[in-house]
Amino acid sequence: MNRLHVRATCEYRTNLLGTDIRRPRFSWIIDAGGRRNVRQQAYRIQVAEAGSGFDEPLWDTGRTTSERSVHIEYGGPGLKPRTAYRFRVKVWDTTGAESDWSEEGGFELGLGDPSAWTALWITPDASAIPADSKPVFLLRKTFELRSNIAQARVYATAAGVYELYVNGRKASDDLLAPGWTSYHHRLQYQTYDVTALLQAGGNAIGIMLGDGWYRGGLGFDNRNYMYGEQRAALAELHVRYADGTEEIVGTDGSWKASLGPIRYSNIYHGETYDARLEQRGWSESGFDDAEWSAVTAVDLPYSHLVAQENWPTAVTEVLRPVSSFVTPKGDTVLDMGQNMVGRVRFKVRAPAGTKIVLRHAEVLDKDGNIYFGNLRPAKQTVEYIAAGRGEESYAPHFTFMGFRYVMVQGYPGQENGLPLDAFQGEVIHSDMSPAGEFECSDERVNQLQRNIRWGQRGNFLDVPTDCPQRDERLGWTGDAQVFISTALFNFQGAPFFTKWLRDLKAEQHEDGGVPFVIPDIVGGANSAAWGDAAVICPWTVYRYYDDLRLLAEQYESMKRWVEYIRSQGDNEYLWDTGFHFGDWLALDAKENSYIGATPTALVATAYYAYSTRIVRDAARVLGREEDAARYAELHDNVVQAFRDEFVTKTGRIACPTQTAHVLALVFDLVEESVKARVAEDLNALIVENDYHLTTGFVGTPHLCFALSNNGYHTTAIRLLLQDSYPGWLYSVSKGATTIWEHWDSIKPDGSFWSDDMNSFNHYAYGAIGDWMYRKVAGLDMDPDVAGYKRIRIEPLFGSALLTQARGAHDSMYGRIESGWRVNGERVEVDAVVPANATAVVVLRGAKRSTVTEGGERLEDVEGVLSIAEGADGLEIEVGSGSYRFAYEAPGLFRETYSEKTKLNELLMDEKAVAVLRRHVPHLLEGALADIARTASLRQIRENGMMRVPAEKIERILEELAAI
Structure with a gap:
């Protein structure tokens, strides 16, 4: 018998260093070695202090009968600050098979209560180094340590961004610490294991301190928002010796300060580095700092300090330039081959004082010149001044750029061509683990999927930004909520959104209103579909990860948003007041407007209903029955108000826009009889x-769902495959490697949309991914069970335009896959279900008598739990394992249009129109008959379809088919 193997995590991580979570949760994935229908019967968790064995654990659940393997909360004695713990897990399945212990994981608490800090916030003394100095500050401290160091940790943060060095070596690979939070309310600190960097005798700590998001200036429209006037650092080294004694070295008045070689650094504008001003060995103990100045304490709070919550920001991939070339204007340009976010690292040998300038941009204009117009005031420029000391290597420290192309000026010998091996692009974002895959038979769609992933990577840099290149890069709530499901499929995003949602909650107004951006530096608030992120995002995290703790933590914030909406205007069930972005950037907008033609009151009331429904469901999940009943009633009333206001008596949507119909369908706002x-x-x-x-x-984001869920999946597929403007594949046809902000950011003639708002890396329209994964690949979760405990695998097929597709997702239970392929009328559907989960596999067009799995009849297949046959096909419930179902489905892949849609398509086809004119005008009546004889294609499109009497349609189609 194959043994069970277990992979365990604590709060989504194998090793969690520095956390404020006093009752961490454990989850695990079971590898059943290929066996089918494996379910957990019991588990055992052990937790011990890092220096102790498991023979006397701090907490031992013993064998606990339970099927649950996600977020089991620690239940032992209180955990101690600054203490490391080990954990391991074993399980038993329902056959009695017992696993080995999992590999050990670890977690360690941070400093704990903010009052535990003994260090001081420090900054250079202003009499020597003014607070508004542009160069980055260098701070240092030397100290002596005894031998037999057992453990050493540094707890550090900054009002600004910082890098920590110990004895000349950087303490970690993290970048842009402490990240961007709502600094007035919350500031993360980091924990570093520096045990291996210390030595007996002389030691030194160095801190490089830049402006970052804190005081570097943020915003647009001539805003320059800063959280404070001066940078400051806070750090505390705790050294524990083998004999149990401890020593603390913290930031205080004994530190020294100087200016570093980074002469200027800004999130938007870039960095200037003068290598001639490097002070070699500045963070080492033997360095002579006699010329350095004093520091002074700064009165900054400790109460809002929290241990690191998000994944750290780091270099996650290195790209090499694919070419260099000279533009028609004479500029030398590197092409990275991919629109990316991060920085360029380069090597150079040059005389002292040589200035090398890199300017970063996303695209070339139609003449082949590098295009900077869409950056607005953001400079995205790096300047490096060589020291003249042989080969030098440099990459910016405290900035990032969004770019594919890099204009290079001043590189020695560049007139003879740039040496490509001297340059590399370092991709930077929050270091989330990849979690999802998608591919299909159309390579253009596969490129679209790559663009979606790259767009997420570029914009998930500590906060979910709208764009990574211009003077904005803000956490727009609307963008985040429409994309979050796609995001969580593609990458493990629970810590990322946990941190961001805590900032949202902190920034939420007293009346329940929600700012447009989080962290809030813009000041506006309360637009429908933007503020609804307060409700949609925590619910989506719960749905993906069964994270009840975060849902409970955000629940009051969710309620407050709905109650804010309820308090607006005279009708508590209709939201028709205040400013709203509406259907932002819709193509049916009036000229000179960004807001689409769908009335903002319709959009706002639709989202009011949607958020109320989510709060109702969250209350039920959390066991808050009174709230559940209250919000169920409110939801019913809002839905009725929507129908009264926006649906005609004959059951049509009063507003003739695509978005109005989409929202009515996906948010269940119309009666079933008129859907x-x-x-x-x-x-x-x-x-x-x-x-x-x-x-x-x-x-x-909801358009294709509205079509696929209501019988028009083929139309949705055709929208997906549309490669002319406006369509998802239009940008692909133009060579895009990320998602654009506008459908026509580059127009068919090669010109650009307006410079004022034209990002080529703007993930919102990448939300189509959610539909691709759920409906095309068919990988979905049960609507009533969170966390993929119960999976729904239901590829819709629906069109001969795609012949195969596959999706995969690494869930809390393990890897899930759904794939299908068609060959003529033969269908094969693959399903992979992780241990301790089940799936319902829906085979469209299948009959029980003709379906096989692995060549066997369904009745003989291990792992098949039930079979139900319906009008549309089979529903097969299966336990864990890998399955391949095969069957014949005659007629399944004929285009599944309604008869009226078929005729309308014919009326848009010039050949079909010619046939109509010659052969079947006698079947057409009135104006359409005249059009059929003499019309232009445009007239037919405008007047044709709806004038065809319904009873004539079938006869027309039959005659055309015969012809």
């Missing part, structure tokens, strides 16, 4: 627009 009519009207709006969308930020 088919609304869906048909939406489909008609798409088809009449020649399979192009007109939706913006609000409608686009």
Whole structure:
């Protein structure tokens, strides 16, 4: 019998260094060695102090009968600050098989209560180094240590951004610490294990301190928001010797300060580095700091310090330039081959004083020149002045750029061509683990998926930014909520959103309103679909990870947002007051407006209903029954108010926009009896627009769901595959490697959308990924069970335009896969279900008698738990394991349009129009008959479809088919 193997984590990590969580949670994945239908019967968790064995653990659950393997909360004695712990897990399955112990994991608490800090906030004395000095500060301290060092930790943070050095070596690979939080309320500190960097005798600590987000100036429209006027650092080294004694070295008045070789550093504008001013050995004990100046204490709070929550920011990949070339204007440019976010590292040999300048941009203009217009005031420029000491290597420390192309000036010998091996692009973002995959038979869609992932990587740099290149890079709430499901499929994002949602909660207004951006440096608040991030994001994290703790933590914030909406205007069930972004950037907007044609009151009331429904469901999950009943009633009333205001008496949406129909369908705002009519009207709006969308930020993420869920999956596929403007593949056809802010950021003639708002790395429209994974690949979760404990695998097929697709996701239970392929009328569907989970596999067009799995009849297959046959096919419930189902499905892949849609397509095809004119005008009546004889294609599109009497459609199609 194959043994069970267990991989365990604590708070999503194998090793968690420095946390404030006093009751951490343990989760594990079971590897069943290929066996099917493996379910956990019991588990055992042991926790011990790092220096102790498991023979006398601090906490031992013993064999605990339970199927739960996600977020088991620590239940032992109180955990101590600054203490490391080990943990391990074993499980038993329902057959009695017992696993080995998992590999040990570790977690360690940070300093604990803010009052535990003994160090002081310090900054250079202003009499020697003014607080507004542009160069980066260098801070240092020397000290003596005894031998037999057992453990050493540094706890550090900054009002600014910092890098920590111990005895000349950087303490970690983290970048841009302490990250960007709502600094007035919360500031992260980091914990570093520096045991291996210390030595008996003389030692030194060095801190490099830049402005970062804290005082570097943020915002747009001539804003220059800063959190404070002066940078400051806070650090505390705790050394524990083998004999149990401890020593503390912290920032205080004994430290010294100087200015470093980084003469200027700014998030938006870049960095200037003068290597001639390097002070070699500045963070080592033997360095002569006699010329350095004093420091002074700064009165900054400790109460808002929290241990690191998010994944650290780091270099996650290195790209080499694919080419260099000279533009028509004579500029020398590197092409990284990918629109990326991060920095360029280069090597050079040059005389002292040689200045090398790198200017970063995303695209080339239609003439082949590098284009900086969309950066607005952001400079994205790096200047390096060589020291003249042989080969030198440099990459910026405290900035990042969004770019594919780099204009290089001043590099020695560049007139003869740049040496490509001297340059590399270092990709920087929050170091999230990859979690999702998608591919299909259309390589253009596969490129779209790569663009979605790269867009996420570029914009998930400590906060979910809207763009990484211009003078903005802000955590827009609307962008985050429309993309979060796609994001969590592709990358492990629980710590990322946990940290950001805590900032959202901290920034939420007293009346429950929610700012447009988090952290809030803009000041505006309370737009529908933007403020709803307070509700949608924690619920989505819960759905992906079964994270009840975060849901409970954010629950009051969720309620407060809904109650804020309820308090607006005279009608508590209709939100028709205040400013809203509406269907932002929709293509049906009036000229000179960014807000689409869908009334903002319709959008706002739709989201009011949606958020109220989520709060109702969250209350049920959390066991708050009174709240659940209250919000269920409120939801019913809001839905009725929507129907009264925006749905006609005959059951049509009063507003004739795609987005209005989409929201009504996906948020269940119309009665079941009229849903088919609304869906048909939406489909008609798409088809009449020649399979192009007109939706913006609000409608686009839900558009294909509205079609696929209501019988028009083929239309959704055609939208996905649309490669003319506006469509997802239009940007792919233009060579995009990330998602654009506008459907036509580059126009068909090569010109650009307006410079004022034209990011080429703006992930919102990448939300189509969620639909690709759930509906095309068919990998979804049960609507009533969180965390992929119960999986739904239901590829919709629906079109001969795609012949195969596959999706995979690393869930809390392990790897899930859904894949399918068709060959003629033969269908194969693959499913991989992790141990301790089950799945319902829906085989469209299948009959029980013809389906096989691995060549066997379903009745004989191990792991098949139940089979149900319905009008659309089979529903097969399976336990864990890998499965391949095969069957014949005659007719399944014929285009599944409604009859009216089929005719409308024919009326848009010039050959079909010619056939109609010659052969079947007698079947057409009135105006359409005249159009069929003499019309232009445009007239047919505008007037044709809806004038065809329903009873004539089938006869027309039959005659055309015969012809």
